[in-house]
Amino acid sequence: MLTYPQIDPVAISIGPLSIHWYGLMYLVGFSLAYLLMVRRANLPNSGWNKDQVGDLIFYSAMGVVLGGRFGYVLFYNFPKFLDDPLWLFAIWEGGMSFHGGLLGVLVAVFLFGRRFNKTFYSITDFGAPMVPIGLLTGRIGNFIGGELWGRVSDVQWAMVFPKGGPLPRHPSQLYEAFLEGLVLFLILWLYSRKPRPTMAVSGLFLVGYGVFRFSVEFVREPDNHIGFDLLGWMTRGQLLCVPMILFGAAIIYLGYKNHANLAQKKGA
Known part of the structure; x- marks a missing residue:
């Protein structure tokens, strides 16, 4: 069993103002994504410039925060919202959902596309290749905050989390940081280095994230107030990943099919 590193979740305190590591990790993630996107924007014929990248990061950040909060309320604690609608705005109590954040980003992308005349x-x-960077830093923030821990386990690297009771648990935040963050980033970055059919990179992200998240959920502790959903073993996170995987696979197929049809017409 490993010892959980006792790190103060508050990184900086200035009077009544407290800045948590979780928030700083989001800032680091967006900053790294910005730098990598600018690098790609500077490539010949990229169709992007530095100012557009900055605006896209801003739109995406708003989508993540607003969508993440709305998603958590809708997907994970809707009864509490019905009892107290103002709880939706109690962001200081925590509660963010990746799937809600994803929907928020998609809305932001739609609005960004209308403003800059770019297709969705x-x-x-x-x-898409930059999103795993934020997932990596965000999961590290979860680990530092001692939240979203895994299920009870006797593996050698299990840890006792301060808020998770006296029994050792899987450090599932680190599993997600590795798979959804580092591994998925490398897959998407390498795959997208060459021109791919429209929708293919986006679809690969959805499939990759969905598969990795679905897998880690087998060792991640489900929310206490929800427990297990479908069939008595599927968690809410797994249930939300299924449509992601199916939709991602569908748009990859359509992307390559449309690309082949266009190539055929040009060759005719």
């Missing part, structure tokens, strides 16, 4: 999938294909 040209934006998502450009930005």
